[in-house]
Amino acid sequence: MSEQGQAVIEFENVAHGYGGGPLLSEVTLSLAPGSFHFLTGPSGAGKSTFLKLCYGELAPVAGRIALFGQELDAMSRDDIARLRQRVGVVHQDCQFLDHLPIADNVALPLTVSGRDADPTELRELIAWVGLTGRLKSLPPALSGGERQRAALARAVIMSPDVLLADEPTGNLDWEMSLRLLALLVELNRMGKTIVVATHDLNLIRAAKAQVSARVLRIKDRRLLLAGAEL
């Protein structure tokens, strides 16, 4: 667990680009434990890129990034793996193993860290995201929204300190989006640090009614803390 008050995610003058010029630059921020942030910006602004920098799938071209007070730069590959066990991620494209049923996919973070999933807890978790009927289905057989909910279940199964969700409601109807938001709020009340990338301003408004969420906006390659105008 992170010490009280110590930033969970820290960026200092971070820049990134995929080769064709910079995409993000001079990104400096610090997310406190237990905070709830939304990340917005036009499509292609670099929201997914920002989240990938957070869990080390991408390395910054400049600046430093630290999680739980540890610099990603100085971490070994095994350190990164351990870090990812503490950071739950809902990927925009979900990223499942298509040959394993949903239940096994959800339990996968436990499996790869050498632990067994408690069958009851696993079933409860899957019920929590409303997929009880789909336990044995293979990922390709699920709808986009079902996959996103399964991805959320997988992201929280390790009870991570941080949850990064990339467009988790992209394929959900409004009602389902609100249910998923309720799940995120519940996790936040349990003390988890949450970052949600989304286009959905209605979702942000709905969240602000329930928790003190702040909004980060990517604009002109910079990351800004948005004001109250949202």
Next chain:
Amino acid sequence: MDRLNRVAALLTGDSRSAQVVPPSGSAAWLTVLAAAAMALLAVFALALTLATGRLAERWSGALSQTATVRISAPQAQLEAQTKQVLDILAATPGIASARAIEPAETRALLAPWFGPDLPVESLPIPQLIEVTETASGFDAEGLSLRLKAEAPGATLDDHMRWRKPLVEAAGWIRALGFLALGLTGAALAAMVTLAAQAALAANRQVIRVLRLIGARDAYIGRAFVRRFTLRAFFGALAGTLPGMAAVALLPAASEAGGFLTGLGFSGAQWLWPLAIPLVAAIVAFWATRAAAFRMLREVQ
């Protein structure tokens, strides 16, 4: 101990870590088949190597033994010629010692053929002289000529001369056998590396996902290493056993049969081919591991 446990875990339990990589279909059998073929070849190469080893040992053993000079002359001249031959031998460089064999010894040598009561003295049995050469050896041709000139009844039986090239040939065949064994192992390593690379490339997305959810490289590598190690082991076993059976079915080695019938394994040598599946497994383990870690480094 830790290493041993890891190997045990690799081969027995933790099939769930193997499950995270999808089953690989019919191409898997190619690895098994190739390992079986290599193992079969390795058994034959091993049989050849061990047999020529034994042969070379036997022949070079005979070489370090004594040569013989045989003197066939009328009884009256025998003693004089024997003395003369011994003098010549004593003066020949390269000869450590020469000794006339006593009639009693000759009788003992002949006993198996003629029975113990052989009256050696009354028979025209040649006098034998045992010659032990020094490490540098002597000039057999020159000695033969000298003997012919000075003791007409004496012949040098230099059987060791014609054996020398044979021992050399056996040494060569043996070296070639080792080379063949080494090449078989290298070919297996190359084949497993290619197959493992293909499997890793085909599962790139799986590896990416595993990495993203916090699997360590060792964990991901293990799923592949386990597969290829087991395939190489059982494939090699499936090639080794028929190979050993084929060697066992060769006609039995006999003293008279010489080289060709001596090709099998003898005694404890039968344990050697059993090492082939183990070596194949070790080769596959390292080849797959190297291929896996090389590829994993490319996946953030």
